[in-house]
Amino acid sequence: MQTKPRHIAIIMDGNGRWAKTRGKKRVQGHKEGMERAREMVQTCGALGIEALTLFAFSSENWNRPQDEVGFLMNLFVTGLTKESKSLHKNNVQLRVIGDVSRFDKKLQKAIFEAEKLTSSNDGIVLQIAANYGGQWDILQAASKAANESFQNGNGMVELTSSDIEAKLTGADIPHPDLLIRTGGEQRISNFLLWQCAYSELYFSPLLWPDFDSEALKEAVSEFGQRQRRFGKTGEQVEADISAINNN
Structure with a gap:
C-alpha cells in the first residue's frame, strides 16, 4: 500500500468566501491564500513530497470581475518576484503551466525569470497552474504530437496515449x-483532467485560507489508508503487495 503521495495537486478554492465571511474585500482572501500556498510548499517539502501543483488561475477565471482579475495578475507578478529567491534558496524548482501567452509582458518576464532562476534545483517541483485548463492541456498535447508526426512524414496520424502523454505539461513528473x-x-x-485519471480525490470543507499544514497532513494520512486499484480487484492488489513483501 502506498502510504505517501509522490505528487499532490490542490484546487485552492474559497478565498473570496473566506474574505466575505469576515467583512473584507475578496482580494484580501487572495492575499491570505498566497500565505497558505507558501505553507503548503514548506509542508510538502518537509514530508518528502516530490511535486506539488497549485491551481492558481483557470482559463475560465478571466470571466471574473475585471478588478479582481487585475488584482490577481498584479499579485502573481509580486509573488513571483518576491518568492523566487526564497524558493531557489530552498532548492524548489518552480514551473508555471498553462497558456502564459495571454498574460502581459511584465508577468511573462516574471515567470521566465523565476523559472530560469530555479531550473537547476532538484528538490520539490512546484507547478503553478495559471491560465490553465485540462481540456486545453490535452488539446495542445495532441496538436504537438500530431504536428511532430506529420513533419516526420508519417502520413495519416494515429496518435497513441503515449504520444499525448509525452506532450502534456509536467510530462516528466509523476501524475498526481x-x-x-x-x-x-x-x-x-477542468484541472489536470488527463493526469488525474486515477488520482485519489479529497474534498475539504475548509476554505483555502483556513487549510493549514495540519489539514494537509490529515489529507496525506487519509491517502495512506486508501487502496489504489488502478482497475484491479482488491484481492489482486493485496496479492501484489504480498508478493512484493515476500521478495
Whole structure:
C-alpha cells in the first residue's frame, strides 16, 4: 500500500468566501491564500513530497470581475518576484503551466525569470497552474504530437496515449496521486483532467485560507489508508503487495 503521495495537486478554492465571511474585500482572501500556498510548499517539502501543483488561475477565471482579475495578475507578478529567491534558496524548482501567452509582458518576464532562476534545483517541483485548463492541456498535447508526426512524414496520424502523454505539461513528473479541493465544492473544474485519471480525490470543507499544514497532513494520512486499484480487484492488489513483501 502506498502510504505517501509522490505528487499532490490542490484546487485552492474559497478565498473570496473566506474574505466575505469576515467583512473584507475578496482580494484580501487572495492575499491570505498566497500565505497558505507558501505553507503548503514548506509542508510538502518537509514530508518528502516530490511535486506539488497549485491551481492558481483557470482559463475560465478571466470571466471574473475585471478588478479582481487585475488584482490577481498584479499579485502573481509580486509573488513571483518576491518568492523566487526564497524558493531557489530552498532548492524548489518552480514551473508555471498553462497558456502564459495571454498574460502581459511584465508577468511573462516574471515567470521566465523565476523559472530560469530555479531550473537547476532538484528538490520539490512546484507547478503553478495559471491560465490553465485540462481540456486545453490535452488539446495542445495532441496538436504537438500530431504536428511532430506529420513533419516526420508519417502520413495519416494515429496518435497513441503515449504520444499525448509525452506532450502534456509536467510530462516528466509523476501524475498526481492525491487531488485536494478546498472550499466544500466537489468537482475538479477542468484541472489536470488527463493526469488525474486515477488520482485519489479529497474534498475539504475548509476554505483555502483556513487549510493549514495540519489539514494537509490529515489529507496525506487519509491517502495512506486508501487502496489504489488502478482497475484491479482488491484481492489482486493485496496479492501484489504480498508478493512484493515476500521478495
